[in-house]
Amino acid sequence: MKIMVVGGDGFCGWPTTLHLARNGHECLIVDNLSRRRIDEELGSNSLTSIATLTDRVRVAKGLVGNISFKILDIASEYDRLIETIRDFRPDAIIQFGEQRAAPYSMIDDRTRRYTVDNNITGTHNICSAIVEVDRNIHLVHLGTMGVYGYSKDFGAIPEGYLDIEIKSTGKDVSVLYPSNPGSVYHMTKCLDQLIFQFYVKNWGLRVTDLHQGIVWGVETDETKLDPMLVNRFDYDGVYGTVLNRFIAQAANGYPLTVYGAGGQSRAFIHISDTARCVKLAVENPDLSNPRVRIFNQVAEARSIGELANILKEKCGCEIQNVPNPRKELPENELEVHSMGLRSLGFDPITLSNHLIDDVHFIAEAAKSGFNAEKVLTSPKW
Numbered sequence: 001m002k003i004m005v006v007g008g009d010g011f012c013g014w015p016t017t018l019h020l021a022r023n024g025h026e027c028l029i030v031d032n033l034s035r036r037r038i039d040e041e042l043g044s045n046s047l048t049s050i051a052t053l054t055d056r057v058r059v060a061k062g063l064v065g066n067i068s069f070k071i072l073d074i075a076s077e078y079d080r081l082i083e084t085i086r087d088f089r090p091d092a093i094i095q096f097g098e099q100r101a102a103p104y105s106m107i108d109d110r111t112r113r114y115t116v117d118n119n120i121t122g123t124h125n126i127c128s129a130i131v132e133v134d135r136n137i138h139l140v141h142l143g144t145m146g147v148y149g150y151s152k153d154f155g156a157i158p159e160g161y162l163d164i165e166i167k168s169t170g171k172d173v174s175v176l177y178p179s180n181p182g183s184v185y186h187m188t189k190c191l192d193q194l195i196f197q198f199y200v201k202n203w204g205l206r207v208t209d210l211h212q213g214i215v216w217g218v219e220t221d222e223t224k225l226d227p228m229l230v231n232r233f234d235y236d237g238v239y240g241t242v243l244n245r246f247i248a249q250a251a252n253g254y255p256l257t258v259y260g261a262g263g264q265s266r267a268f269i270h271i272s273d274t275a276r277c278v279k280l281a282v283e284n285p286d287l288s289n290p291r292v293r294i295f296n297q298v299a300e301a302r303s304i305g306e307l308a309n310i311l312k313e314k315c316g317c318e319i320q321n322v323p324n325p326r327k328e329l330p331e332n333e334l335e336v337h338s339m340g341l342r343s344l345g346f347d348p349i350t351l352s353n354h355l356i357d358d359v360h361f362i363a364e365a366a367k368s369g370f371n372a373e374k375v376l377t378s379p380k381w
């Protein structure tokens with residue numbers, strides 16, 4: 001298949017592109033390199049030394065498969081976007097290209113507005129361009145578990161739609177799960193859902209929205225093929241996600257920064273499974289589905305305190321409970337359905353000592369890049 005990967009230079013997009021190309025797909029990465037620029041703006045860095053996109057793609061072409069790239073901002077360069085889709089004629093477009101850090105979206109007025117402008121306009125531009133070029137292009141979008149909130153108020157979290165009975169008519173209906181975002185970033189993913197609903201209803205677009213949990217891990221079978229293919233590894237207080245942060249902290253003798261008492265439960269998935277799940281979704285479009293197809297892309301749910309204790313037992317590190325900079329439930333139960341991807345063959349990797357060792361090894365090897373001053377940098381909201 002011909003696949004356009006928007007955001008293919010990022011943490012999830014890069015290993016996914018490699019995985020698709022290694023499995024015979026022709027991939028075109030579209031990225032505006034904004035994530036690399038935000039590193040400069042925040043004075044933060046990937047723990048691993050990532051190669052330039054030009055170098056990554058050159059090495060990948062020789063070792064992995066058919067990959068090319070184009071530097072393009074999908075939010076502000078609509079004409080170039082539509083021209084690129086016309087020229088490349090993809091069977092599928094994968095949309096990873098959004099500002100994805102909740103803390104970044106809550107720093108100030110500028111980052112709130114940037115996150116909304118970038119994410120909503122970019123995603124809408126893709127939908128609009130598909131209408132003009134070819135409505136059969138399958139759009140696969142990376143959503144988030146955060147669209148649901150993280151409670152069991154409506155029982156276990158279903159895949160996108162909630163079956164309810166309307167009291168006044170006694171009728172059973174299925175509605176989009178009530179959105180409950182916890183940050184401006186998560187709010188943009190809720191708004192994306194409405195864009196998809198309308199484009200599917202009005203123009204019959206084919207859309208799969210993958211509500212992914214927190215991704216952990218760094219390397220995949222493909223990124224390990226050459227040091228130039230290494231994936232980025234964020235550990236700072238704005239872009240680092242919790243388990244990777246804890247592993248980097250453990251490797252550097254920094255106490256694990258549990259926000260509050262650690263009773264928050266979240267869903268997790270390993271980076272290798274991100275790549276596998278996206279490949280399953282792309283290779284299995286559902287032509288007959290009259291509505292947006294929504295899958296929960298998660299392997300397991302764990303509490304933050306539980307994660308910290310697993311690492312404490314393994315590495316003998318200390319745990320430091322710090323005041324929670326976020327407005328979120330101090331504790332919650334979480335149960336998530338994920339039959340959609342499993343029915344396509346997803347067999348999730350779950351947290352294991354072996355895998356933690358893998359990431360810990362990289363965090364140890366990249367120790368010199370760890371800047372302790374960048375750990376507690378989250379804004380408060």
Ligand code: NAD
Binds near residue numbers: 074097118
């Ligand atoms: P990332 O920031 O590492 O990668 C995003 C990429 O998109 C970057 O390379 C960036 O330069 C590019 N980009 C952003 N705006 C763009 C624009 N307007 N035009 C072109 N390129 C643009 O993020 P990630 O961790 O790889 O996440 C990818 C997607 O997966 C995001 O949409 C995110 O919401 C979703 N997701 C991530 C996680 C996670 O734990 N990392 C979990 C759930 C969902």
Ligand code: USQ
Binds near residue numbers: 145213245266326
């Ligand atoms: N947390 C800590 N200590 C830390 C960092 C975080 O206790 O040092 C806690 C937070 O308070 C939160 C949880 O860990 O309760 C998760 O935080 P996170 O930064 O790992 O994840 P989050 O902000 O939710 O965002 C990440 C990705 C985002 C994706 C989301 C999936 O950055 O792109 O959408 O995970 S989910 O959380 O399932 O909505």
